[in-house]
Structure formats: structure tokens, C-alpha cells
Amino acid sequence: MDKKELARxxxxxxxxxxKIVDVMTWSGGAHIGGSLSIVEILVMLYFKYxxxxxxxxxxxxxxxxxxxxxxxxxxxxxxLAMKGYFPEDELQSFNHFKSPFAMHPDTxxxxxxxxxxxxxxxxxxxxxxxGLGARYQKKGFKTVCLMGDGECCEGSVWEAAMAISNFKxxxxxxxxxxxxxxxxxxxxxxxxxxxxxxxxKAFGFEVLxxxxxxIAQVDDALSRAWKMTVPTMIxxxxxxxxxVDFMEGNVKWHYAAADSELCQKSKDSIMKEYEEAVRCLQ
Amino acid sequence: MSxxxxxxxxxxxxxTMTPRExxxxxxxxxxxxxxxxxxxxxxxxxxxxxxxxAKAFPDRFFNVGIAEQDMFGAxxxxxxxxLIPFASTMAAFASMRACEQVRTDICYQNLPVKIIAxxxxxxxxxxxxxxxxxxxxxxxxxxxxxxxxxxxDGIETSRAVRACMDIPGPVYIRIGRGFEPPCYKDExxxxxxxxxxxxxxxxxxxxxxxxxxxxxxxxxxxxxxxQDGLSVRVINMHTIKPIDKDAIMKAVTETRRILTIxxxxxxxxxxxxxxxxxxxxxxxxxxxxxxxxxCFSEIGYAEDLYSYYGFDADGIIDKVRQMMGLEFEAxxxxxxx
Ligand SMILES: Cc1ncc(C[n+]2csc(CCOP(=O)(O)OP(=O)(O)O)c2C)c(N)n1
Numbered sequence: 219m220d221k222k223e224l225a226r227x228x229x230x231x232x233x234x235x236x237k238i239v240d241v242m243t244w245s246g247g248a249h250i251g252g253s254l255s256i257v258e259i260l261v262m263l264y265f266k267y268x269x270x271x272x273x274x275x276x277x278x279x280x281x282x283x284x285x286x287x288x289x290x291x292x293x294x295x296x297x298l299a300m301k302g303y304f305p306e307d308e309l310q311s312f313n314h315f316k317s318p319f320a321m322h323p324d325t326x327x328x329x330x331x332x333x334x335x336x337x338x339x340x341x342x343x344x345x346x347x348x349g350l351g352a353r354y355q356k357k358g359f360k361t362v363c364l365m366g367d368g369e370c371c372e373g374s375v376w377e378a379a380m381a382i383s384n385f386k387x388x389x390x391x392x393x394x395x396x397x398x399x400x401x402x403x404x405x406x407x408x409x410x411x412x413x414x415x416x417x418x419k420a421f422g423f424e425v426l427x428x429x430x431x432x433i434a435q436v437d438d439a440l441s442r443a444w445k446m447t448v449p450t451m452i453x454x455x456x457x458x459x460x461x462v463d464f465m466e467g468n469v470k471w472h473y474a475a476a477d478s479e480l481c482q483k484s485k486d487s488i489m490k491e492y493e494e495a496v497r498c499l500q
Numbered sequence: 501m502s503x504x505x506x507x508x509x510x511x512x513x514x515x516t517m518t519p520r521e522x523x524x525x526x527x528x529x530x531x532x533x534x535x536x537x538x539x540x541x542x543x544x545x546x547x548x549x550x551x552x553x554a555k556a557f558p559d560r561f562f563n564v565g566i567a568e569q570d571m572f573g574a575x576x577x578x579x580x581x582x583l584i585p586f587a588s589t590m591a592a593f594a595s596m597r598a599c600e601q602v603r604t605d606i607c608y609q610n611l612p613v614k615i616i617a618x619x620x621x622x623x624x625x626x627x628x629x630x631x632x633x634x635x636x637x638x639x640x641x642x643x644x645x646x647x648x649x650x651x652x653d654g655i656e657t658s659r660a661v662r663a664c665m666d667i668p669g670p671v672y673i674r675i676g677r678g679f680e681p682p683c684y685k686d687e688x689x690x691x692x693x694x695x696x697x698x699x700x701x702x703x704x705x706x707x708x709x710x711x712x713x714x715x716x717x718x719x720x721x722x723x724x725x726x727q728d729g730l731s732v733r734v735i736n737m738h739t740i741k742p743i744d745k746d747a748i749m750k751a752v753t754e755t756r757r758i759l760t761i762x763x764x765x766x767x768x769x770x771x772x773x774x775x776x777x778x779x780x781x782x783x784x785x786x787x788x789x790x791x792x793x794x795c796f797s798e799i800g801y802a803e804d805l806y807s808y809y810g811f812d813a814d815g816i817i818d819k820v821r822q823m824m825g826l827e828f829e830a831x832x833x834x835x836x837x
Contacts, residue, residue, distance in 0.1 A: 246626070246801070288630065313626040315800035315808070320628030324799070336630025337597065338566050368543060371565030400543045402563055408543060409565025 219434050221499055227433045228499070230261045230300070232492040235461045237296035237309065239476065239484045245292070245312035247475035249321065251465060252366060253293030255397040255431070255456040260297040262436045263362060267444065272302040275330045281359045282332045282348050286341020287366035287395065288322040289473075295319050295328060303330035339372025341365060342392055346378045349390035360444065362391045368400025371409050376421065383422030383449045391443045392423075392451040395430065397458035399469050415453055423451045430454025462487045518678035520618055522654035524549030526661045527586055528556045534665070538578055540564065540587040542571045548588040548618050549678075572598040575613045576605035584612050584665070590624070591617035591674055595636035606670045607643040614664050615672045620650075621711065621763030622797040623676035625805040634792045638768025640672040641741045647671045647693060648741040650762075650770070652714035653683040656738060659691040667693065676712060676763075677802060683715040683736075694739045696747035702733030705820055706751035706758050708774050710737050713761035713811055720816035732820060740770050748777045756828045757786040759819055763811060766791040786826045790819050 234257050242248040264270075268281040285294045292312070299306040311317035318327035322336025333344050345363035352359050369375060382390050394414075402408045411417070415425045426442060428435040430452075439452045458472070459465030462484045476484065531537040531553060539553040539561040554561040564571045568589055575585040587594075594602070594617040606613045617636060624631045640648045647667050651657040657675050664671040689697065699714060700721050707717045714736045721732040733755055735747055751758055758778070760771035771789030778787060790810065797805060806812050810819065 291628075313799070313801070315804040316798050317800070320626055320799040322628040322630050324628055327799070334628075334630065336628055337592065368566050371543070371567045371570075373567065373569060400566060401547065402541075402543050402545050405565075408563055409567070 219437050224433060225496065225499055227258075227261055227265065228492065228495050230265055231257050231433065232488060234261060234293070234297055234300060235488045236485055237300070237306070238292050239462070239481055239488065241292045241296055241309055241312050242474065243476045243478070243481040244310050245314075247313070247473060248292035249289040249473050250292065251399065251458040251468075251471040251473075252287060252395065252397065253290045254460045254462060254465065255458050256290055256293050256364060256395050257460065258431050258433050258436050259364060259393060259395070259454060260293060262433065262440055264297050264301050266437065267440045268362070269359065270301075270330075272330065275303060279357055279359055282345070282361040284333045284341040284345045284348070284361065284363040285323055285335050286345075286363050287338065287369055288335030288341075291319065291321060291323040294323055294331075298328065298330040301330070338366065338369040339374040342375050342378035342382075345390050345392070346381050346387070349382065349387040350385060352389050353387065360389050360391060362393060364393045364395060366400070367394055367396045367398065367405050367411060367414070368408075370394060370411060370414075371400075379418070379421045379423070387449060388446050390449075394451065394453050395456055396453055397456045398467075399458045399472065401472050403469055418451050418453065423449050425451055425453050427453045427455065430456040431460050461491055463491070519651065519654040519657040519675040519680060520549040520678035522658045523616060523661045523675070524552040526658040528552040530662065530665065531557055531560075534584070535560075536582065536584045538562070538583045538585050540571050540575055540578075540585055542566055542568045542589045542593070544589055547590075548616065550588050553586070568593040568598040569601050572601035572613070573605050576601070576609060576611050579606075579611035579613050580609070584614065586614045586616060588616040588618065590631065591620035591633035591636045592631055594672075595633060595639045599639060602640075602670075603643050607645045610645045610669045612668060613670050614661075615670070616661070617672060617674045619677050620674040621676060622792070622805050622809070623679075623712075623763070623802050625797060625800045625802045628799055629796050632797050634763070634765045634797065635768070636672070636674055637740055637762065637764045637770060638772075641768065641773065645669045646741065647739070648674075649693065649739050650674045650710040651738050652711060652736050653680055655682060655684040655687055656691065659687055660693070660738070663691060663693050674711070679802070680712050681715060683718070691738075694742045694744060696744040697736040697738065698747070699734040699736050700732065702731040703755055704731045704757065705823060706733040706735060706755045707761060707816070707820070708735045708737050708748065708751065708758060708770070709761040710740065710770055711763050712806070713763060713816070716811060716813045717761060717816055719813040720820065723813060724817055724820055728821070730820070730824065737770060737774070740773055743773045743777060745777050748774055749781060749783075752778055752781065752783050752785045757823055757826075758788075759823055760789050760791075761811070761816060762791045764791050765794055767794055784829050786823055786828045788819065788823055790816070
């Protein structure tokens with residue numbers, strides 16, 4: 219990826235982070251940590267890889283995206299707005315009465331959302347079905363499913379993983395946001411996932427382990443996954459709360475609300491990190 | 501950090517004790533004198549307030565990660581070794597995700613597993629439909645051996661947690677998000693599983709309710725007395741199963757009008773439980789079920805949704821007024837008349 223392209227994605231990532239902080243402020247509370255950790259993944263999917271058309275959200279041949287870690291709606295829904303599915307100012311209604319936007323994304327209400335989510339462990343089975351459906355109907359679309367690492371405690375994740383591998387589906391791309399935290403603490407303290415990559419390998423996957431907050435690495439992994447001829451998943455090591463220095467890697471920021479002061483402080487931190495990244499580019 | 505509103509974390513700094521908070525502490529207290537009590541959660545030890553138990557008894561507390569089916573299966577296993585497991589997660593996951601584990605592993609084997617289901621009804625409104633639960637009373641009622649309780653507030657939750665120790669089989673206790681205002685002042689009232697509490701006397705109409713609707717019904721009844729001169733009885737039917745038939749039949753014969761209120765679908769929950777008692781008795785009365793009218797809830801903070809769906813005093817007053825206009829068939833042959 220050349221510098222110009224990288225600069226564009228860096229800027230989009232910064233924009234998305236700022237919107238996430240806005241949503242945290244407007245909504246009265248959001249899953250901020252796990253929304254910030256997936257920003258680079260969302261940006262690369264929505265602005266480079268997914269073959270979608272915001273003017274035709276139900277287009278049959280579109281690539282599908284399932285946000286299985288539905289609590290990251292505060293990251294996902296602003297990304298849809300940035301992509302042009304609906305006006306960005308609608309985000310101000312987040313969580314409020316009769317809003318289409320809640321803490322978890324609702325396919326009946328959010329334009330561009332391919333599957334309702336929020337109860338963890340539902341996404342990968344649905345992605346499996348979408349992959350089987352595409353293959354049977356000879357459609358070329360891909361289905362990407364983004365899960366939390368804590369979410370992988372759910373047995374249904376592994377039931378679907380087993381099936382994706384059994385059916386040799388290469389049109390379904392599971393991504394795990396390995397930010398190391400669930401609600402009650404570090405995954406390794408609450409319910410150990412390691413050796414995590416080996417588990418996916420044992421289930422028959424080619425594992426692409428990357429730094430999921432590094433745009434170039436996310437780009438590289440997605441471009442490879444898109445072309446793979448064997449079932450492939452992306453294990454994205456990320457930082458929970460990425461981009462807001464005082465939230466990074468701190469379990470306390472799984473979910474939070476913000477007043478205007480906290481909002482500003484968070485945005486300042488995002489801008490600082492962004493400017494630093496831009497400086498490094500030059 | 502600024503204060504967090506409407507979140508699962510608020511129980512930390514809330515000045516008044518929320519249902520979650522109280523039961524968490526009550527449980528920890530009970531466990532001091534009973535080493536058979538063990539605790540389980542699925543990555544929600546803070547959210548469900550199991551943390552008090554977890555901190556006090558780390559050796560008999562198990563956080564299984566985000567794996568509710570595993571949790572209820574394991575609770576059954578623990579019970580089979582002679583222990584009394586208290587397992588807590590959100591109502592949607594307890595009643596639906598792990599439904600078969602609860603039914604087959606716990607109820608069919610009639611094991612003393614006590615389920616504390618939080619965020620029931622539409623109390624977690626802004627979380628969206630995946631986190632609403634207006635089906636659990638229907639699901640749990642239909643399981644043989646299960647006792648189903650929907651306490652009115654934190655104090656009653658605490659009573660229920662203590663009382664369920666006397667039940668040899670499984671118990672399902674459903675509570676809200678934990679922000680519900682208190683209904684009782686203290687624990688010094690007569691609480692017995694299966695025995696309804698008359699919150700207010702009345703002869704024109706009886707409201708039979710549970711959960712958050714109890715406080716609101718009491719408020720509504722007061723206003724109806726002042727504004728309309730109506731005498732409205734309020735019955736807190738905290739135990740949905742086994743249901744207190746005597747209290748229902750007394751209301752049928754004495755008030756001839758019954759309104760049930762539940763933060764649940766009107767299909768399969770409290771209203772239907774009360775309705776079948778009335779129908780089987782063969783006695784007629786004006787009967788209405790107030791609750792979610794077989795629909796999924798809108799998104800929004802609980803307070804807004806409660807007023808939208810008429811679960812607040814104003815909404816209840818409207819319902820009562822509508823019912824007062826309805827006539828019941830006079831029946832001279834009633835032996836108790
Ligand atoms: C089935 C189910 N159980 C419990 C929850 C409550 N919950 C919401 S977020 C969360 C932790 C998720 O951890 P992880 O998947 O690692 O997400 P992240 O850390 O990226 O936010 C839990 C337990 C849920 N949403 N669904």
C-alpha cells in the first residue's frame with residue numbers, strides 16, 4: 219500500500235474513532251473499548267474490500283458483513299453512516315426512544331446491517347449459512363464475520379467453525395478481534411483461550427495472525443483471505459480502547475458513558491495519536 | 501470517570517441498593533452459613549452482582565466465560581454432587597440461550613439450581629431486542645418442576661433468594677436491570693413463595709401484577725381513589741408459578757374486575773396464568789391482560805418505554821378507567837355471593 223492510500227485510511231480511521239466517541243456521548247453509554255479496537259478492520263472492510271452499494275443495500279450479490287460482537291454497534295453503525303447508508307446526523311438518536319440504533323445492531327432497523335446481533339455466538343452460524351447459500355446459488359459474494367475473543371467462549375462459534383471447515387467454505391471469512399478482554403477481565407484470567415491460534419488450526423483453518431490495528435497488516439490479511447483456496451480466518455491482535463490513551467488495555471472501558479469533558483479528552487487523544495501517525499508517514 | 505447512566509456498571513456507585521446489588525449481598529450472606537451454596541456466572545459477575553459472592557467465596561464461585569449453556573449444564577452437574585448452585589446471567593440468555601439445559605438438565609432431573617435472571621422484560625431497552633426478554637415467564641412456567649418468581653423490588657428479591665433455599669427443586673427469579681425504585685421499605689412483611697401479597701385493599705377492581713408493575717399499580721390505585729373515587733385492590737403476584745389461586749378467586753368474587761400487568765408478552769405469562777385460573781373456575785368477570793401485546797419492544801431507555809407501553813401509573817390508570825366502563829354479567833347463582 220502506498221503512502222497516499224495509507225494516509226487516506228488513517229484519516230478514515232481517525233474520523234470513525236471521533237464518531238464513536240460522539241456516539242458514546244450522545245447515546246448515554248456505549249461499548250467503547252470493543253468499538254475502538256475494531257476501527258481499522260471496519261475501515262478496510264467498508265472502504266476497500268466489501269463489494270457493496272449503499273444506494274442498493276439489499277443488492278443480492280453484495281458481500282455480507284456480520285458483526286457477531288454486536289455490542290460494538292457504536293463502531294459499526296457510524297461506519298455505515300460514513301459509507302453513506304444514512305445521514306451521519308441520525309447517529310445522534312443512538313439508544314434514544316424509537317431510534318433505529320441501539321447498543322446492538324438490528325437488521326430490521328439499520329440500513330446496511332446484514333444481521334441482527336447482540337447475543338454473542340450467533341454470528342458465525344449465520345455467516346456459515348450465508349456462505350452455504352452463496353455457494354449453492356453460485357454467487358460469488360463473500361461473508362465476513364467479526365467476533366470478539368471473549369465471544370469465542372460460546373460453543374456455537376466452534377460448531378460453526380467446524381462446519382465451515384467441513385464444508386470447505388472459503389467464501390466465509392471469520393475475523394476475531396483479539397483484544398484480550400471480556401467484561402470480567404483478561405480472557406486468560408476468566409476463561410483461557412490460549413493456545414488460541416492452535417485451536418482454530420485444529421478446527422481446520424489457515425490462521426492469519428496480524429496486528430489488527432495496523433492498516434497495512436489488515437489490508438494484507440484481507441487481500442490474502444479474499445483469494446484463499448482453503449478455509450481461512452484472521453486472528454487480529456488489537457488493543458481494547460485503541461486510540462484513546464487512557465482507555466487502552468483497560469477493562470474498565472468495556473462500556474462507558476461520557477459527558478462533554480470526557481468526550482473532548484477522548485477526542486484530543488485520538489487527534490494526538492493520528493497526528494503522530496501522519497508525521498511518521500512523512 | 502463521569503457517572504455512567506443506564507449501564508450495567510451503575511450498581512457500583514448507586515446509593516440505593518438495586519435488586520441486583522441486594523441479592524448479590526444476600527446470597528453472599530446466606531453462603532456464610534451454608535457451604536453447599538455455590539455460584540456461577542457467564543462473564544457477568546459485575547453485571548449480575550455475583551461479584552459479592554465471588555469475592556467472599558472464590559473457591560466456590562465459577563465464572564465459565566461467555567458460555568451460558570455450559571453454565572446451566574455445569575450447574576446441574578454441581579447440583580448432582582449435592583451442592584446448591586445459584587447461576588446468574590441476563591434473562592434472555594438464561595431462558596432462551598440455555599433453554600434446553602434448564603429444561604432437561606435442571607428441571608427434568610429436578611435439581612436445586614437457583615437461577616437469577618437479570619435485565620428481564622424491557623428493562624434493558626436501549627440495548628435492543630437481543631437483550632430484551634418478554635418471553636421468559638412463558639418459557640419457565642411451562643417447565644415442569646420449575647418455580648417462577650418475579651419480585652417487585654430489591655427487598656423482595658432478597659426475600660425470594662432466601663426463600664428459594666426451602667424449595668427442593670429449581671427456581672427461576674427474574675429481576676430487572678437494577679434501577680427499579682423500591683416498593684417495600686424493609687423486609688418485615690409476609691413473604692411466602694406461592695402466596696400473593698395484597699398491597700392495597702379494594703372492591704371495584706383488582707390489579708394482579710408482578711415486578712416493576714407493583715409499585716406503579718399502587719401509585720395508580722392511590723390516584724384512582726383520589727380522582728375517581730375508585731377502590732382498586734392491588735395484588736403483588738410475585739410467584740407466577742405456583743400461582744396463588746385463592747387470591748385470584750377472592751378477587752373474582754369480591755371485585756369482579758381483574759387487570760393483570762406484567763413486563764412480558766401477554767401470551768404465556770402472568771396474565772395467562774391468572775386467566776386460566778378464572779376460566780377453570782367457571783366464574784365470569786371482566787378480565788384484561790396488560791403487557792407487551794405480542795410485539796417486540798421499540799428501542800429506548802426503560803423509563804421512556806415504560807411510559808410508552810403504559811407500565812407507569814398513568815398508563816395503568818388509563819387501563820383501569822377503560823375497564824370500569826365494561827359490564828360483567830350478573831350471576832345470581834354464585835354460591836359465595
Ligand atoms: C450470549 C451473551 N452472553 C453475554 C452477553 C453480555 N456481554 C456483552 S459484551 C460481553 C463481553 C464480550 O467480550 P468480547 O467478545 O471479547 O468483546 P470485546 O472485548 O471485543 O468487547 C458480554 C459477556 C451477551 N451480549 N451475549
